[in-house]
Amino acid sequence: MANPPMKPLIALNLKTYKESLGKKGMELTQIASEVSLLTGIRIIVAPQHVDLREAVQLHSDVYAQHMDPHAEGAHTGAMTADQIKSCGGRGTLLNHSEHRMEEQGIAQAITILKDTGLECMLCTKDTAESEAYAKYEPTFITVEPPELIGRGVSVSTAKPELVSATVEAVAKVNKTPVLCGAGVSNASDVKRAVELGAQGVLLASAFIKSPDPKKLLTEMAEAIG
Numbered sequence: 001m002a003n004p005p006m007k008p009l010i011a012l013n014l015k016t017y018k019e020s021l022g023k024k025g026m027e028l029t030q031i032a033s034e035v036s037l038l039t040g041i042r043i044i045v046a047p048q049h050v051d052l053r054e055a056v057q058l059h060s061d062v063y064a065q066h067m068d069p070h071a072e073g074a075h076t077g078a079m080t081a082d083q084i085k086s087c088g089g090r091g092t093l094l095n096h097s098e099h100r101m102e103e104q105g106i107a108q109a110i111t112i113l114k115d116t117g118l119e120c121m122l123c124t125k126d127t128a129e130s131e132a133y134a135k136y137e138p139t140f141i142t143v144e145p146p147e148l149i150g151r152g153v154s155v156s157t158a159k160p161e162l163v164s165a166t167v168e169a170v171a172k173v174n175k176t177p178v179l180c181g182a183g184v185s186n187a188s189d190v191k192r193a194v195e196l197g198a199q200g201v202l203l204a205s206a207f208i209k210s211p212d213p214k215k216l217l218t219e220m221a222e223a224i225g
Helices: 023-039 049-055 081-087 103-116 127-136 160-171 187-195 213-224
Strands: 009-013 043-046 091-094 119-124 140-143 178-181 200-203
Touching (some): 009 213, 023 049, 023 213, 081 103, 091 103, 103 119, 119 127, 127 140, 187 200
Parallel strands (some): 091 119, 119 140, 178 200
16 A cells, blocks of 8 residues: 655754744744644754754754764764754754755765664755755755745745756655755745645744744645645
């Protein structure tokens, strides 16, 4: 019997804004947990690293924002898969446009994550990079044109062909689900992304800086529920 299709999901990158640090970040994490339970939509939260351990007490679907391709040992300042797992994290973002990595490091990190039993949301800048990195079989690929990040204009509106082309290109390699990010700001952006074939979205500032983040997130989740 075939597995049912995966529901679209929403991933929230809390970055390092003052509005998402400490108590404020935990309030946003709690909102994500409540909206996920209310709507049945998977919502991943990537809090600031100092808040990881506290965040997992509020929400069962917490990612780190980055991981270095190292095992345990003498790697001062590194974020390792073991650290993420020990905090109770479920996975990590990788190769975000604000924290790019070399391909060798990406391949090593994904292998370590798999061995550790953690998920990986690999960020890419375009269709070509998405297709090239699909062979490493991350849990998700999220295509984000760097020039649109934080601009308030969604990739699903500004570059819809990029989303659909990436979905098609990755599908030729394997079944890695493709999400999209950059400029995702409202429920219409999320709905359009899914219509273009994406399995969900990754967003940051629109949620973090919203005057009513729970209302915004609920509308987004309901748009794909």
